[in-house]
Every structure is written in structure tokens, then in C-alpha cells.
Amino acid sequence: GFLTDIFPEDLLTSSSLLALAGVVVGFIIVHLGTLISIEEFKRQWKTFVIGVSTVIGIGIALLVAALIFGERAPGGYEGVASALDFVIAGTGSLSGGTISVLIIQEAALGIGLTTVAVFPVLIAALQGLVGFPLTSIILRKEAQRLKGEYRAGRLQAPVQVEAAGAAPATKLPPAFRTTAGTLFVVGVAVLVALGINNLTDGILNTFVVALILGIALRATGVFKPAILSGIDAFGLMMIAIMILIFGPLATVQPADVAALAFPLFLAFLFGIAGIALFAGLVGKLLGYSVPISIAIGLTSLYGFPGTMILSQEAAKGAGESADEVAAIEGDILPKMIIAGFSTVTITSVVVTSIIAAGIGS
Incomplete structure (x- = not known):
């Protein structure tokens, strides 16, 4: 639309939608924090460790790719991007979701590296296409292994202890449970995060603090789960x-996108290799099977709800009875859900907030 002049180049800026998006990013991050249950993380700490190792593996693998395939690449209109810039952009986008892409874009556009800002958008567009089929194949193998464990008497269906449909508790008074009240209290949390960022001169990134506040306020019962x-x-x-993410495409030429084809291929090739190597190795050391360890690592490519859908499909495909399906799903699903949060929501946001400062250096 932008290339054919159907949309004017200044459409997003003149509509004030970019300003709106910039304001609500903090709200969304606090919301993501309230999706995380500390109790479940304690039970699935091994999964969390594998998820963290996945992000590290992606970064190391992409750094190796940069060392092998050259130092510099076209980076936009005002500057030249180094291979390290693409390593940082690739690490943040491959290991994370929307927020990580926004962090990379903010850093890249701030110094005029338009192509680096577009790179994570292209990765985000292809992540699911790569991650879903790979994970599906691997989880099917794991589900078949678990079926054997169940039939050998070494695996049982989980016992449901929580009442279905129970309303989540919150300490907020009724006035703050409305749409306006919810936006107000979440906005206060965002302002606190921004204030801490300013007090520490950016050492404690606003996004990281907002995520931590969301987790803490849910854990203490102030915010309900999934508050927004x-x-x-x-x-x-x-x-x-979503408008904020695709905003840089307004000023990008086809030649810029074409120039990213090879770096894009390398990012997925080396990134997935890093996921498989680090997740598989760390998972094996922690007592997990190699297939489930790699599947945990691959959640960085899509996150929730893909983690839930793929787990359920694998269990239904392998199980031949309701109890068998429940046992298989009960083993796979908690690991995959926590894996998605540990990579996409937590580790990636923290790591990307730190390494994004290296773009253009």
C-alpha cells in the first residue's frame, strides 16, 4: 500500500496511531506480567532454565553466523549496520514476541538503521511458519514416548484440584475493576516503571520493570491474572x-527487503540450530528427554496459544483413550506453557532490553 501510494507515507504519523501505540506498550507489558504464576514457575523450574538457555543459544549461534558470513551489510538510509546489529535484532526477535520486536525497532530507528528495524518484523512474520511444523513433529515423538511410559505404569493422569470456573481473586475495590478503573491502576504501574527507569538513568529498563511489577502485583493479589x-x-x-510494529515498512524499499533475504535465512538456520543444541543439552542434564527439551526451546518462535494447541494435538494424536490422552497432555502441556512464558515473555524482554543498546555501537 505504501509503495503504490495507496497509503501516504505519513499516514501513521499524521493519524496519531503511533503515539497511541507508544503509550499502550507499557500497559501490555504489565498485562503480560499478570499472566505469569510464580507458583507454576516454581514447579516447572527446569523448564524455565531450558527456556533461558534457549535465548542464550540463539544469541551465540547468530554471533557465530555473523563471524562466518561477513562484517557489514546495508543498514538503511542514514547509516550502515554491522553484522552485530543483525545479531542483536535476530536474537531479540527470534527469542521473543511483539515487545522484543518493539525494543529492537526503537533502538534501530533511533540511529537511522531502517533495515535493522525491519529485520525483526520479517522474522516475526515467519516464526510461526517455521516453529509450528517443527514443534508438531517433535511433540508427536514425545507423545509416543509418553504413551509407552503410561502403559508401563510410570505415568499417570494429573489430578485436578482446582475448582472449574473459580473467579480469580483481586484486592482492588469494585470501582477499579471497570474498564476505566483497570486502565487507571495499570497506568499507575506503568508510571512507576517509567519513574524507576528515569531514577536509574535507564539501567533498569521501563519494560523490564513493568513486567516485574505485573508479576509482583498478581502474586500479591492486587491485580487479577490477565488483568486487561x-x-x-x-x-x-x-x-x-501491531500498527507500531509495521510502521517502519512505510519507508522501506523492495531492494531493502530483498537484501535481507540471506540474513533472514541465516537467522533461522543458525537460530534453530542454537535452540536445538542448547535446549537439548541443558534439558538432558536436567533429566528431560531431548525431544521435549527441543520443543521447549522452539516455543520462543511462537509462544502462547501455540504452546497449548500443539500440546493438545500431540496428546490426542498419540493417546488411544481419554485417560491416555489426559496423562500425555498433563505431562507435556505445563512444560510448554511455562516454556512460552520463560522465553517469549520474560527472558527475551530482559535480554533484548539489555542488548538493544549495542545496536549501532
């Missing part, structure tokens, strides 16, 4: 975020 879900403004906020 269900409010009237949530859909608009997500639309604004």
Missing part, C-alpha cells in the same frame, strides 16, 4: 501495537 483481558479497550490496544 475482557476490558473494552484491550482490542484497540492490540491493534495499536
Whole structure:
């Protein structure tokens, strides 16, 4: 649309949608924090460790690719990007989701490296296409292994102890449970995160602090789980975020995108190799099977709800009875859910916030 002049180049800036998106990013990060249960992380600490190792593996693998395949590449209109810039952009986007892409874009556009800002957008567009089929194949193998464990009496279906449909508790008074009240209290959390960022001169990144506040406020019962879900403004906020992500495409030429084809191929090739190597090795050391360890690592490519869907499909495909399906799903699903949060939501945001400062250096 931008290349054919159907959309004017200044469409997003003149519409003020970019300004709206910039405001709501902090709200979304606090919301992501409230999706995380500390109790479940304690039970699945091995999965969390594998998820962290995955992000490290991606970074190391992409650094190796940069050392092998050259030092410099076209980086946009105002500057030249080094291979390290693409390593940072690739690590953040391969290991994370929307927020990591935004962090990379902010750093790259701030110094005029438009192509580096577009690179994570292209990775994000292809992550699911690569991650879903790979994970599906691996989880099917793991599900078959678990079926054997179940039939040998070494695996049992999980016992449900929580009442279905129980309403999550929150300490907020009724006035702050409305759409306006929810936006107010989340906005206060974002302002606190911004204040801490300013007090520490950026050492404690706003996004990282907002994520931690979301986790802490859910753990203490102040915020309910998934605090923004269900409010009237949530859909608009997500639309604004997507507009912010694709904003740099307004000034990108086809030649710039074509120049990224080879770096894009290398990012996925070496990135997935790093995932398999580090996740498989660390998982094996922690007592997990290699297939589930690699599947845990691959959650960095898509996150929730893909983690849930693929786990359920693998269990249904392998199980031949309701109890068998429940046992297989009960083993795979908690690991995959926590894996998605440990890579996409937590580790990637923290790591990307730190390494993004290296773009252009």
C-alpha cells in the first residue's frame, strides 16, 4: 500500500496511531506480567532454565553466523549496520514476541538503521511458519514416548484440584475493576516503571520493570491474572501495537527487503540450530528427554496459544483413550506453557532490553 501510494507515507504519523501505540506498550507489558504464576514457575523450574538457555543459544549461534558470513551489510538510509546489529535484532526477535520486536525497532530507528528495524518484523512474520511444523513433529515423538511410559505404569493422569470456573481473586475495590478503573491502576504501574527507569538513568529498563511489577502485583493479589483481558479497550490496544510494529515498512524499499533475504535465512538456520543444541543439552542434564527439551526451546518462535494447541494435538494424536490422552497432555502441556512464558515473555524482554543498546555501537 505504501509503495503504490495507496497509503501516504505519513499516514501513521499524521493519524496519531503511533503515539497511541507508544503509550499502550507499557500497559501490555504489565498485562503480560499478570499472566505469569510464580507458583507454576516454581514447579516447572527446569523448564524455565531450558527456556533461558534457549535465548542464550540463539544469541551465540547468530554471533557465530555473523563471524562466518561477513562484517557489514546495508543498514538503511542514514547509516550502515554491522553484522552485530543483525545479531542483536535476530536474537531479540527470534527469542521473543511483539515487545522484543518493539525494543529492537526503537533502538534501530533511533540511529537511522531502517533495515535493522525491519529485520525483526520479517522474522516475526515467519516464526510461526517455521516453529509450528517443527514443534508438531517433535511433540508427536514425545507423545509416543509418553504413551509407552503410561502403559508401563510410570505415568499417570494429573489430578485436578482446582475448582472449574473459580473467579480469580483481586484486592482492588469494585470501582477499579471497570474498564476505566483497570486502565487507571495499570497506568499507575506503568508510571512507576517509567519513574524507576528515569531514577536509574535507564539501567533498569521501563519494560523490564513493568513486567516485574505485573508479576509482583498478581502474586500479591492486587491485580487479577490477565488483568486487561475482557476490558473494552484491550482490542484497540492490540491493534495499536501491531500498527507500531509495521510502521517502519512505510519507508522501506523492495531492494531493502530483498537484501535481507540471506540474513533472514541465516537467522533461522543458525537460530534453530542454537535452540536445538542448547535446549537439548541443558534439558538432558536436567533429566528431560531431548525431544521435549527441543520443543521447549522452539516455543520462543511462537509462544502462547501455540504452546497449548500443539500440546493438545500431540496428546490426542498419540493417546488411544481419554485417560491416555489426559496423562500425555498433563505431562507435556505445563512444560510448554511455562516454556512460552520463560522465553517469549520474560527472558527475551530482559535480554533484548539489555542488548538493544549495542545496536549501532
